Amino acid sequence: MEELKDFEEIKEFLFQAIEDYKKGENFDIHPYDLAEQLLRLRELNHEEYESLCKKIPSELFAEILCEMPTYVQEEIPEVISSKKVANITSKMDSDDASELIYNISQKDEEAAQTILSKLDEEDKEVIEKLNSYEDNEAGSYMQSELFSVSLYEKIDVALRRLKKLKEEEYLDNVFHAYLTEKDGTFIGSIGLEELIVFDRDLTFDDLPKEKIKTYSSSHLLDISEVVDMFTNYNLSAIAIVDDNNKLVGRITHDDIHDVIQEQDTKQLYSLAGVNDDAEQEESMYLIGKNRAFWLGINLVTAILASVVIGLFDSTIQSLVALAVLMPIVASMGGNAGTQTLTVTVRQMALGDISYTDAKKTIKKEVIISLFNGFLFAFVIGVIAFLWFKMPLLGVVIAISMVINLFSAGFFGAVIPILLEKFEIDPAIGSTVILTTVTDVVGFFSFLGLATIILL
Amino acid sequence: MEELKDFEEIKEFLFQAIEDYKKGENFDIHPYDLAEQLLRLRELNHEEYESLCKKIPSELFAEILCEMPTYVQEEIPEVISSKKVANITSKMDSDDASELIYNISQKDEEAAQTILSKLDEEDKEVIEKLNSYEDNEAGSYMQSELFSVSLYEKIDVALRRLKKLKEEEYLDNVFHAYLTEKDGTFIGSIGLEELIVFDRDLTFDDLPKEKIKTYSSSHLLDISEVVDMFTNYNLSAIAIVDDNNKLVGRITHDDIHDVIQEQDTKQLYSLAGVNDDAEQEESMYLIGKNRAFWLGINLVTAILASVVIGLFDSTIQSLVALAVLMPIVASMGGNAGTQTLTVTVRQMALGDISYTDAKKTIKKEVIISLFNGFLFAFVIGVIAFLWFKMPLLGVVIAISMVINLFSAGFFGAVIPILLEKFEIDPAIGSTVILTTVTDVVGFFSFLGLATIILL
Numbered sequence: 001m002e003e004l005k006d007f008e009e010i011k012e013f014l015f016q017a018i019e020d021y022k023k024g025e026n027f028d029i030h031p032y033d034l035a036e037q038l039l040r041l042r043e044l045n046h047e048e049y050e051s052l053c054k055k056i057p058s059e060l061f062a063e064i065l066c067e068m069p070t071y072v073q074e075e076i077p078e079v080i081s082s083k084k085v086a087n088i089t090s091k092m093d094s095d096d097a098s099e100l101i102y103n104i105s106q107k108d109e110e111a112a113q114t115i116l117s118k119l120d121e122e123d124k125e126v127i128e129k130l131n132s133y134e135d136n137e138a139g140s141y142m143q144s145e146l147f148s149v150s151l152y153e154k155i156d157v158a159l160r161r162l163k164k165l166k167e168e169e170y171l172d173n174v175f176h177a178y179l180t181e182k183d184g185t186f187i188g189s190i191g192l193e194e195l196i197v198f199d200r201d202l203t204f205d206d207l208p209k210e211k212i213k214t215y216s217s218s219h220l221l222d223i224s225e226v227v228d229m230f231t232n233y234n235l236s237a238i239a240i241v242d243d244n245n246k247l248v249g250r251i252t253h254d255d256i257h258d259v260i261q262e263q264d265t266k267q268l269y270s271l272a273g274v275n276d277d278a279e280q281e282e283s284m285y286l287i288g289k290n291r292a293f294w295l296g297i298n299l300v301t302a303i304l305a306s307v308v309i310g311l312f313d314s315t316i317q318s319l320v321a322l323a324v325l326m327p328i329v330a331s332m333g334g335n336a337g338t339q340t341l342t343v344t345v346r347q348m349a350l351g352d353i354s355y356t357d358a359k360k361t362i363k364k365e366v367i368i369s370l371f372n373g374f375l376f377a378f379v380i381g382v383i384a385f386l387w388f389k390m391p392l393l394g395v396v397i398a399i400s401m402v403i404n405l406f407s408a409g410f411f412g413a414v415i416p417i418l419l420e421k422f423e424i425d426p427a428i429g430s431t432v433i434l435t436t437v438t439d440v441v442g443f444f445s446f447l448g449l450a451t452i453i454l455l
Numbered sequence: 456m457e458e459l460k461d462f463e464e465i466k467e468f469l470f471q472a473i474e475d476y477k478k479g480e481n482f483d484i485h486p487y488d489l490a491e492q493l494l495r496l497r498e499l500n501h502e503e504y505e506s507l508c509k510k511i512p513s514e515l516f517a518e519i520l521c522e523m524p525t526y527v528q529e530e531i532p533e534v535i536s537s538k539k540v541a542n543i544t545s546k547m548d549s550d551d552a553s554e555l556i557y558n559i560s561q562k563d564e565e566a567a568q569t570i571l572s573k574l575d576e577e578d579k580e581v582i583e584k585l586n587s588y589e590d591n592e593a594g595s596y597m598q599s600e601l602f603s604v605s606l607y608e609k610i611d612v613a614l615r616r617l618k619k620l621k622e623e624e625y626l627d628n629v630f631h632a633y634l635t636e637k638d639g640t641f642i643g644s645i646g647l648e649e650l651i652v653f654d655r656d657l658t659f660d661d662l663p664k665e666k667i668k669t670y671s672s673s674h675l676l677d678i679s680e681v682v683d684m685f686t687n688y689n690l691s692a693i694a695i696v697d698d699n700n701k702l703v704g705r706i707t708h709d710d711i712h713d714v715i716q717e718q719d720t721k722q723l724y725s726l727a728g729v730n731d732d733a734e735q736e737e738s739m740y741l742i743g744k745n746r747a748f749w750l751g752i753n754l755v756t757a758i759l760a761s762v763v764i765g766l767f768d769s770t771i772q773s774l775v776a777l778a779v780l781m782p783i784v785a786s787m788g789g790n791a792g793t794q795t796l797t798v799t800v801r802q803m804a805l806g807d808i809s810y811t812d813a814k815k816t817i818k819k820e821v822i823i824s825l826f827n828g829f830l831f832a833f834v835i836g837v838i839a840f841l842w843f844k845m846p847l848l849g850v851v852i853a854i855s856m857v858i859n860l861f862s863a864g865f866f867g868a869v870i871p872i873l874l875e876k877f878e879i880d881p882a883i884g885s886t887v888i889l890t891t892v893t894d895v896v897g898f899f900s901f902l903g904l905a906t907i908i909l910l
Contacts, residue, residue, distance in 0.1 A: 197618035
């Protein structure tokens with residue numbers, strides 16, 4: 001979509017879209033694009049945004065609201081009546097509906113309850129069920145809307161039912177028919193692309209068995225394991241079953257897509273000492289407060305490094321060149337360690353290395369670090385010698401460079417592997433632990449060696 | 456899949472799988488799982504690996520090889536005959552086939568040409584066409600296999616053709632029928648889930664127009680824009696058209712899935728000064744050499760920071776406490792800057808902020824940084840005072856903390872935004888530029904203020 005320039009253009013665009021939607025003709029704007037513009041309107045003029053929201057038909061609003069960030073979803077009961085929010089919720093797929101209600105409840109539990117009370121008993125039950133799952137459980141990502149068929153049903157009968165479900169706009173993104181026993185026990189799934197070529201007078205039981213895939217996930221499985229199944233097996237959707245193997249929902253590839261991006265954002269942010277949830281807040285105070293947490297921890301470790309330097313104050317006093325050079329060793333160690341740490345964390349997340357490969361990974365990282373340790377020891381040794389005309393100063397900084405890059409490689413690999421072993425997210429906090437190690441080892445080895453060799 | 460323990464178990468599992476596959480009954484092991492075990496076998500015993508490779512039927516090998524990392528693909532002509540490689544290639548989807556040939560050609564151009572010469576003229580042409588695209592172009596990710604239908608064709612006739620294509624195992628992951636004019640001009644796509652409910656005696660022209668979606672991408676479009684379309688519009692597949700709007704291929708969600716993970720890996724690695732392609736090499740020498748490049752740049756910037764410290768050597772000489780405290784200011788600036796930089800780079804990549812929001816982003820980051828700047832200025836000011844019993848030293852470190860955290864927030868946001876504006880990947884090199892700034896500003900402001908105020 002072309003970028004709309006100003007407030008008037010955006011308002012005009014949105015008004016026109018709502019008109020076109022109501023007429024029902026040739027409406028081909030994707031809700032994502034509407035959501036984007038509505039979001040910009042909200043930023044430019046909150047009043048106009050509120051008044052426009054009241055004009056959007058519930059059915060269209062349901063599609064737009066799914067595309068909106070958390071902070072817009074949670075404030076929606078303040079913008080439109082709870083009756084309309086309930087109406088919008090009822091038009092959403094169950095996974096989107098439960099997310100909306102969850103977001104609202106995080107800000108205002110009472111508003112969420114009011115909306116829930118205005119829903120059909122059935123819708124309400126589904127939403128409450130989905131929201132009862134933990135954040136990391138597959139169940140919290142599933143939708144209950146799916147195309148389920150029974151084994152002895154004729155394909156034709158099932159497809160007529162699908163047609164009806166499609167006409168009622170109950171179902172979208174249908175990739176499979178899910179086969180179940182009469183009691184709902186999951187048997188397997190058959191792709192529409194397989195189904196479409198068979199004679200409609202056959203029953204599902206007549207289909208060749210190899211066309212029926214048995215992939216499924218427990219509703220309690222960790223979502224990252226579901227992501228792995230999608231990635232490894234190139235799935236479009238997966239059936240979700242309960243403890244008794246009854247079919248309770250499905251997760252589709254577009255949901256997994258979002259999970260991957262969220263997980264990757266979390267990983268990247270965690271390594272940089274940033275909390276991904278907090279960054280999605282609108283309030284700068286909340287964002288700043290959260291960043292301050294990790295900065296505070298960094299301050300403590302920086303002071304620790306300073307204490308190490310303080311141990312050698314008389315050494316520095318007698319040779320100020322040490323103060324000039326000492327950040328180099330620490331900085332190189334920090335950088336080499338971050339390289340190792342980042343690669344290790346990422347490869348563990350992608351499943352390329354696991355705890356069983358720990359020894360191999362550590363060995364590899366230590367060898368690489370030592371290789372670069374010797375390389376840069378030589379370079380910085382020569383530079384220090386030429387700069388301060390002291391051969392032994394070159395020797396001291398060279399040896400401490402080797403020591404610090406060795407520990408950077410070793411701890412850069414060991415820290416995330418150990419965190420993972422104790423089931424702690426290896427991305428969170430590992431950078432701070434690592435730089436503490438490389439700072440302390442860097443300053444201690446450089447100043448310590450200087451005290452022994454130079455004084 | 457359960458983890459297989461040792462060499463014998465893995466060999467046994469693979470042999471059994473090959474036998475089962477040949478029998479053709481109940482073969483339900485996913486090629487990904489076979490690839491994983493084969494990879495482990497390769498690591499444990501290269502000879503056994505080679506002899507087993509010779510036994511895998513080409514059709515099965517085609518599926519396994521797609522799941523293998525680059526370094527395994529590129530060495531495959533050394534493991535099995537080029538005739539067999541050609542046979543395997545011909546059984547692959549065109550995107551996988553062209554990737555295999557590309558990987559082989561990177562290591563041994565001659566081997567790639569030999570294999571190409573043994574292929575059908577048609578297969579060869581398709582592969583050469585796909586490999587003629589640049590890495591970042593949509594065309595290099597597409598496959599030419601798709602289900603195309605013409606407007607005035609009866610649905611029934613088209614579906615019979617689909618059935619044949621499926622039986623020949625020519626087509627997989629069919630989500631849409633692609634409608635074209637007689638000359639191949641792309642009209643739109645219709646989801647199988649829509650198509651399956653219509654009377655087979657209708658032609659495609661009889662279908663309601665709103666069921667036909669017109670999403671498509673030029674073969675030359677940057678793949679990251681294609682990824683955005685998938686993410687924003689929740690697509691399962693997209694039609695790829697050439698400059699004359701002729702349908703030339705399609706990209707499916709599982710390919711996009713891989714692109715997202717690759718892009719995220721690249722982003723994460725770039726911020727840590729690691730090259731993602733190099734890290735996928737098997738050779739530690741190549742990995743180490745590549746990491747040395749960024750460490751070398753870091754060395755230069757660390758020396759620059761040292762030069763700044765050197766400007767104040769007499770100041771340090773007269774007050775060693777400055778040497779003890781100076782890494783704190785630089786470290787806090789580096790951390791705060793990394794927080795800002797990471798969030799800015801990620802949000803630009805996700806499309807949450809763009810160049811037009813530059814001002815807003817910079818303002819937000821500066822405010823957050825200043826907020827934390829004042830907070831930690833107070834904390835470290837008090838600590839420095841208590842530690843060294845010098846009130847003015849506390850004032851100096853507090854002021855320089857504010858200055859450095861301000862510049863961390865400002866440059867952490869500005870650097871990636873400027874790089875993006877000049878169409879340079881904002882993740883690559885930005886960390887080094889930023890830490891140079893925070894180191895130089897940190898040391899200069901702290902030691903400079905100390906010279907003015909304390910001496």
